[in-house]
Amino acid sequence: MDQPIVQIRELSKVYQHGDIEVVALNGISLDIGRGEFVALMGPSGSGKSTLLHIIAGIDRPSNGRCVVEGTDVGDLSETELAAWRKQHVGFVFQTFNLIPVLTAFENVELPLLLTGLSARERRDHVEAALELVGLADRMRHLPRQLSGGQEQRVAIARALVTDPTLLVADEPTGNLDAHSAADVLALLQTLNRDAGKTVVMVTHDPKAAAHARRMVHLEKGELLNGG
Amino acid sequence: MAIPIKYNLRNLRVRWRSTIATALGIALTVAVFVMVMALARGLKATYVNTGDARNLLVMRKGSTAESSSQIERSKVLRFKYHDEIARNERGDPVVSPEIIVLIQLDRIGGGNANVLVRGIGPIGLELRPNVKLIEGRLFQPGLAECIVSRKIASRFAHCRVGETFRAGKRTWRVAGVFDATKTTYESEIWTDADEVREAFSRSFYGSVLLRPKDAAAGEALIKRLEANKDLFVRVLPESEYYKEQTKNAGPIQFMGGFLAVIMSIGAAFAAMNTMYAAVGARTREIGTLRVLGFRRRDIYLSFLLEAVLLALVGGALGCLASLPINGMATGTMSWTTFSEVAFEFRITGELLAKGLAFAVVMGVLGGLLPARVAARKPVLDALRSA
Structure with a gap:
């Protein structure tokens, strides 16, 4: 394997709920290589989402290091993290999280507004991304005019339109019917295989995880098979 | 580039009931402000128009x-x-x-x-x-x-x-x-x-x-x-004498200003309430925008802008509502002669601009705290909100 894109060393995350400490992650070490498709699996409360959030730069470790593409995410300030996220991370949510008042096109365009691209360049990028997820004909639709599967595909287009280092997905099929779920997983697989995208996906569904090239199991905040 | 303005405009349209209710409160305040100021201006203009610069007025010293x-x-x-x-x-x-x-x-x-x-x-x-x-x-x-x-x-x-x-x-x-x-x-x-x-x-x-x-x-x-x-006389140009008399508009202006300020506090609180509700309803959107890479400052400015847009809608309505009184005649007591002075309300472009500026101030006051709350939400907490 080349130099890993994600290097996690002795990572711990402890939440403080009043007097009670909840250990979400306990001394995890894990490498993810460029172009991998990794499924993080485990039961509820196993810490898989927490790990994903730390990799994506929306949560911070209590101890240990999480280095993504040479940057230790834990060292960045709030503002630096925001700038880092827009450049390196495309996030796909379980609940799609499209902005309801914006069209599919405008939702996908949102992250591009943070780049220096011209309106024309942005349009080209958005059209290409929507084309890639098979929704070029739904650009002017609002989220409520789309099916769940279509919404999730718009969300995937939004996640990859900036060409991020990592595509991270938190239970991307959790709110979808079997048919739409299969479509979304096939899309993630295509993006990984054909476009070379590194994908990290949290799921508790073995059928979904089967689409990944590698599975990592967590339980009670620890890796089961050593990563 | 910041969060696009259409995001705010469409949200205002989507929750049109609360937008209209809040805007009407601001409209009423702006209308009162513009009308009272138009009254004071009309009165002042009447005094200023009266004097002829070529004439001299002789009075006892x-x-x-x-x-x-x-x-x-x-x-x-x-x-x-x-x-x-x-x-x-x-x-x-x-x-x-x-x-x-x-x-x-x-x-x-x-x-x-x-x-x-x-x-x-x-x-x-x-x-x-x-x-x-x-x-x-x-x-x-x-x-x-x-x-x-x-x-x-x-x-x-x-x-x-x-x-x-x-x-x-x-x-x-x-x-x-x-x-x-x-x-x-x-x-x-x-x-x-x-x-x-x-x-x-x-x-x-x-x-x-x-x-x-x-x-x-x-x-x-x-x-x-x-x-x-x-x-033992004092001599001054007639125009100057009437300019001095414009102080008759003072009490009206003061009362009008006082009333407008009191009303604006109410209207600003209404705007604040509406914006708090908006922030509450869109917490997950805020989280999503943050994950996409928008900074706290972007969120803050976006919600503040939305409050100002809301207030501007109200301000524009208030200005429109006050327009029909332009040129309308009325009378008031002159405090120097204790007689009635007839005059016309005068609404100028400048006065309408002041009315809108007044609305913007209400919008900013109403929007500051909710925008701050929106910007300060931790990303994960925002994402987890229903």
């Missing part, structure tokens, strides 16, 4: 208003023929000794009000070319006749041409109606100064209005008259 000034007849004769004073085509000096008295007249719709009677010299009308007789004829001295302004004729009883009313020791007959649009004369009754003195038992005039030959002569005359200790 220490007087700030014609109504509190007294000048004896003998003193008028001592300066009436000074060289600096212009002459008309008949060769008479353009000097009008004048006196004003207050009388009470019945309004047409019931009740009564103080009205100012101005006794003028034979040349008084020549000094005021903006005043025109529009009906009947000029009063004839010695016959207890008077002319009334158009507004007096329409607002007060017994003031039409040919009608009579009682005041002082006389019964006055209305000989004509004059038009003195947009000046304080529009609220006056004019007659002969000497007849007024007799009817109201005054031995003196109140003031003297005169026209110097030119500006230089005017300055020389001011110096000459004011230097004369026996005369």
